[in-house]
Amino acid sequence: MKVSVGVSLLLLCFVCRVKAVTIESCPLATGNLLRTEVEKTLTLTCINDEGIEPSNQNELQWFRNGAQVNLAEENRRSRSSLCVQPVTKEDNGVVFICQLKGDASVNSSIKFDVQYPPDLNDTKEVYVEETSDVVLSCDIRANPPVTVAWKKDGEVLDLTSGSYKTTNNGITAQLSITKAKRDVHQGTYFCEVNSSVYGIMGRTFNVMVEDKVLRFPVGPTIAGVVVVLCTIVFALISRRNTIIKCIKPN
Structure with a gap:
């Protein structure tokens, strides 16, 4: 009984080994997690196990977050390579899967952990009127x-x-x-960002509080001016007509 169990386990392991693909990466991954940084170059190589017979159904396929990657025909056989260059922020969290065309259950995956700093280290000039609100923003x-x-x-x-x-x-x-009040809020503000990898960085805001400018509604103001001008014109015309009537011809 012990011998038969051992033989069964051996056969099971053999079957598992035959149906397998593996992914190698440069730089090396830890398990199925590949840590890198922006602007780097990554190479992924999917390898057919030696026990898989080459055929159309045993071609290799790559998927990036579920979307199939187009491969040249010669890059689908026992070894298939991908190059990611350059690595960007958008690659963070992306999962690449390599699988057999004829059996999607035979696959291997790798996930990207892309490290990058915030886009800061600049200065902005901010002007705000007294009693108005202002928002300072950091990406x-x-x-x-x-x-x-x-x-x-x-x-x-x-x-x-x-x-x-x-x-x-x-x-x-x-x-x-x-x-905002000038005596309270005017000054230099700093959005200090601390990264365990990239250290301290941030954005500077020079906030200047200006006197409040009184603003009049343009529409009503123009309408009022027009009414006043029209009144003056009509008054002048009326006055002129009155003067003309008072003048007697010789």
């Missing part, structure tokens, strides 16, 4: 995710005053200022 999309802190004039911003509000959805971090 913080990054892998790995970053932490965010807001500073004003080099000091950590006190968010308890009630005139500030922060939001962070993992893609954009925002600082909202309500009813």
Whole structure:
């Protein structure tokens, strides 16, 4: 009984080995996770197990997030290679699958973990009128995710005053200022982003609070001017007619 079980297990392992494809990568992956950075070049090679007979049904197919990749005929046989160049942010989380054309259950997959920093390190000039609202925004999309802190004039911003509000959805971090006042809100703000891989970076905002400009509605103002002008013109015409009537011919 022990011998028969051993033989059965041996046959099972043999069958599993025959029906298999594997993916090799450069650089090397950890398990089925390939960690890399933007602008790098990646090479994936799918290999048929030696036990698989070459045939049309045993051709290799590649899929990127479920969409089939077009391959040259000579790149579908016992070895099939893909080159990803350059790696971009959009490649993060992408899954490549290599499988047999005739048996999709015979497959191997690899997932990309693309690391990249947020697109920051710049300065913006921001002008806001007294008592108006303003929003400062930072693009913080990054892998790995970053932490965010807001500073004003080099000091950590006190968010308890009630005139500030922060939001962070993992893609954009925002600082909202309500009813700006020159003596309170004017200054240099810094959106400080801290990455465990890329260090500290951020965006600077030079916020200038200007005097509030009184604005009059253009439409009603123009209409009022027209009415006044028309009244003056009619008054002058009426006055002229009255004067003419008073003048007697010689």
